Structure formats: structure tokens, C-alpha cells
Amino acid sequence: MYNTIRTIKTAIFISGRGSNMETLIKHSKKKDSKSQITKIFSNNINATGLEIAKRLKVPKTYYFSRNVFEKKIKKNLVDIDLICLAGFMQILSPAFVKEWKGRLINIHPSYLPYFKGIKAQQKAIESHSTYSGCTVHYVNKNIDAGKIIIQKKIKILKKDNTESLSKKILKEEHKLYPIALDMVVNKLLLNEKNI
Numbered sequence: 001m002y003n004t005i006r007t008i009k010t011a012i013f014i015s016g017r018g019s020n021m022e023t024l025i026k027h028s029k030k031k032d033s034k035s036q037i038t039k040i041f042s043n044n045i046n047a048t049g050l051e052i053a054k055r056l057k058v059p060k061t062y063y064f065s066r067n068v069f070e071k072k073i074k075k076n077l078v079d080i081d082l083i084c085l086a087g088f089m090q091i092l093s094p095a096f097v098k099e100w101k102g103r104l105i106n107i108h109p110s111y112l113p114y115f116k117g118i119k120a121q122q123k124a125i126e127s128h129s130t131y132s133g134c135t136v137h138y139v140n141k142n143i144d145a146g147k148i149i150i151q152k153k154i155k156i157l158k159k160d161n162t163e164s165l166s167k168k169i170l171k172e173e174h175k176l177y178p179i180a181l182d183m184v185v186n187k188l189l190l191n192e193k194n195i
């Protein structure tokens with residue numbers, strides 16, 4: 001009988017605060033989770049997320065500088081099934097993105113396709129939009145343009161500014177990313193079954 005529990009070994013790439021990373025780690029530690037966050041990679045040695053990851057006992061944390069990042073992570077990814085970008089501020093090469101097609105996801109603080117790129121919350125405020133949101137999507141070679149996995153709309157009130165909107169969005173990101181992780185993990189496991 002086939003009864004070994006297969007979990008999706010997941011790596012998270014970060015550059016800073018790491019609050020989304022933290023929610024993913026905590027989520028994957030829950031009973032019955034089919035994902036396991038085994039490695040955190042940062043391209044910023046001062047990322048507070050690295051400390052959080054160590055505190056939460058993620059088995060391995062790595063720092064590699066931006067210019068050697070892709071080259072250095074390669075050998076550490078051989079046992080990884082899925083990569084989640086969480087506040088990772090570096091554009092990955094088209095070759096890397098191609099290699100990880102369908103297994104590389106990102107969270108963005110806007111209701112894509114609106115407000116791509118950096119300062120998405122500021123762009124939403126400055127455009128006087130009535131809503132923004134957050135989106136988890138697959139990564140392709142174009143920035144914030146890969147297939148959408150799940151997204152959530154958030155109202156922008158007249159009294160909102162970049163700071164208040166950023167707070168509201170982040171709160172929703174923390175709910176959305178774990179849901180997206182489960183969706184992708186289930187899909188990967190289903191694909192394996194069907195092979």
C-alpha cells in the first residue's frame with residue numbers, strides 16, 4: 001500500500017522584513033500541511049527575515065549577495081520542489097524562471113495587472129484608484145505578469161494614504177499567501193499522481 005506522506009519541500013526567497021515568510025512558515029507547520037519550508041535564501045545580510053527564520057527553526061538559512069545569488073543557490077535547490085518569493089527584491093534571470101516554471105510564485109501588493117513593480121501602494125494612492133489589493137501569481141519572465149493564482153481586492157478610502165493602505169494590504173497578504181501555497185502544493189501533488 002502507498003501510504004508515505006509526500007510533502008512539497010519549499011524554499012522562500014526574501015530581502016527584508018519577512019512577514020509573509022513568517023506566515024508561510026507558521027502555516028506549513030500546521031498539522032496536515034502538505035508543504036514543508038526547509039530553506040530560506042536572502043540576498044540581504046541584514047534582512048530581519050533571516051532572524052525570524054532561525055527563531056522559527058527553519059532547517060537552513062542562506063545569505064548570498066545579489067551578484068552571485070543565482071549561481072550560489074543552484075546546488076542548494078536540488079531537493080526543493082517549490083520556491084516562494086516573499087519581498088524578494090531582485091529580478092531572476094529568464095533561464096532561472098524557465099527552469100522553475102510552475103514552481104515559482106510571488107506575492108505582490110496590488111490587484112494585478114494594476115500597479116506592477118515597486119511602490120505599488122503609492123502608485124495606487126497617487127492614481128486616486130478606489131481599490132487596490134494583493135495578488136499571488138506564478139513568476140514568468142515579465143515583472144508581476146505571470147498567471148494569477150489568487151487575488152483579493154481592498155477598498156481605498158478617501159482618508160487612506162500610502163502607509164495606511166500598505167498596512168491594510170499586508171494584513172490581507174498574510175491571509176492570501178498561505179491559501180495560495182496550499183493551492184499550488186495540491187496542484188503539484190495532483191500532477192505527480194497523474195504522471
Ligand code: GRF
Nearest residue numbers: 017018019020087107108109
Ligand atoms: C510585501 O508587501 C510583498 O507583497 C512585497 O514586498 C512586501 C514584503 O513584505 N513583494 P515582507 O518582507 O513579507 O514583510
